[in-house]
Structure formats: C-alpha cells, structure tokens
Amino acid sequence: MLRKKFEHFSNFIFTNPAIICSFLFIFAFILPIILLFVFPLRLGNNPEKGFETDGTEYSKTRLTWTRLQPYLLQGSQVEFNLENENNLQKRINKRSWANDLINSMFSAVTCYDEPIPAMSFLSQFVIEIADKNALFSLEFIQQLCSLQQKLFFELSSFSSFTLYKNIWSWSNFVNCLAPNQRDNCSQISEDDVNNFKNVGF
Numbered sequence: 066m067l068r069k070k071f072e073h074f075s076n077f078i079f080t081n082p083a084i085i086c087s088f089l090f091i092f093a094f095i096l097p098i099i100l101l102f103v104f105p106l107r108l109g110n111n112p113e114k115g116f117e118t119d120g121t122e123y124s125k126t127r128l129t130w131t132r133l134q135p136y137l138l139q140g141s142q143v144e145f146n147l148e149n150e151n152n153l154q155k156r157i158n159k160r161s162w163a164n165d166l167i168n169s170m171f172s173a174v175t176c177y178d179e180p181i182p183a184m185s186f187l188s189q190f191v192i193e194i195a196d197k198n199a200l201f202s203l204e205f206i207q208q209l210c211s212l213q214q215k216l217f218f219e220l221s222s223f224s225s226f227t228l229y230k231n232i233w234s235w236s237n238f239v240n241c242l243a244p245n246q247r248d249n250c251s252q253i254s255e256d257d258v259n260n261f262k263n264v265g266f
Contacts, residue, residue: 126193133191200235201262203255209236210250 078085192209199205212234236250243257244264 201258203253203258206236206239206250206253206258209234210253213250 194200194205234250236253239258239261240247240250240253242264243253243261245254245257245260247253247257
C-alpha cells in the first residue's frame with residue numbers, strides 16, 4: 066500500500082516536472098518575499114537591538130550598561146560653575162559661621178583634607194557583580210581595595226601631577242562615609258560596612 070503511494074508520487078514527479086519546479090520556486094522564493102514585504106525586518110546599525118532581553122537573565126545587565134554608557138563616554142574633566150558659586154556665596158555671607166563650622170567638620174575627615182587637582186589624569190573602569198548585596202560584602206570591598214596595591218607601579222607615574230594617588234572605587238567611598246574615619250580602605254572592618262549600610266541605605 067505504502068509502496069504504491071511512493072510509486073504514484075515518483076511517477077507524478079517524473080511526468081510533471083514543471084509543476085513540481087513551480088511549487089518549489091513559489092515556496093522557496095515567492096512566499097518568503099511576500100512575507101518579508103508584509104512583515105519587513107527592522108534592522109539598524111546596532112546589532113544588539115535585535116535581541117530582546119526582557120524577562121531574561123541579561124535584562125538587568127543590559128539596562129545597567131545602557132545607563133552607564135553616557136557617563137563612561139564623558140571625559141574626566143570636572144567642570145565648575147563659578148558664577149553660581151559666587152552668587153551662592155553672596156547669599157550666605159551673613160551665615161559665614163555656618164560655613165566655618167562645616168569646613169572645620171570636613172577638614173577633620175581624611176578624604177577631604179585636600180582638593181583633587183589634575184582631574185584629566187583620572188581614568189575609570191567598570192566591574193560587574195552578580196548581586197547588589199555583594200557591594201556590602203567585606204570580602205568584595207577588600208578585593209576592590211587591593212587594586213590600589215596592584216596598580217601602584219602605574220599610579221607612581223602621576224605622583225608629580227596630583228596629591229591623590231588613591232583609586233576612587235566603591236571601597237574608598239565606603240571608607241570615606243564610614244563613621245570610624247579609617248585612614249584607608251584596607252582598615253575597613255565588618256562593623257564599618259554594617260554602619261555604612263545602615264546610615265546610607
């Protein structure tokens with residue numbers, strides 16, 4: 066029974082090659098062209114746009130990079146608006162005692178003893194983490210802090226340009242804002258991290 070069907074099918078192909086070729090041409094070329102015309106491909110210069118990450122494990126990573134990209138493309142030069150600063154100074158001249166108090170408080174903090182000159186020589190890089198809770202892990206903070214020692218040779222070239230030779234990473238910010246006023250991030254303890262988390266977050 067099945068053999069007879071194959072025989073009829075093979076005989077049909079042999080006796081009507083034009084019809085078979087026409088069907089193959091329609092399904093292989095005409096039908097895809099019609100579908101592409103009705104539903105055109107939306108291609109652009111960015112190859113990532115064709116990959117939709119919503120609902121996947123890549124969504125948070127991609128959104129983070131999208132938000133970070135404009136800041137990473139900017140230069141390291143810090144711009145100061147002196148006009149606004151002068152106007153602000155004129156408005157608070159009557160409260161100069163408050164400024165003196167604030168300056169005296171910040172001058173006692175190691176991180177704010179001196180201004181940061183030569184901002185053009187600073188560089189930046191990004192480290193990805195699996196979860197935001199890792200930011201408050203003492204082990205992760207100590208690993209970031211060790212970057213300063215590992216890059217000491219490269220940083221020594223800029224000793225004549227800037228007074229600051231620290232790496233301004235997350236660990237250094239934790240050190241600055243921790244209430245115990247450590248000299249550097251290598252002295253951070255578990256209590257410092259917990260206090261920083263409770264105060265800042």
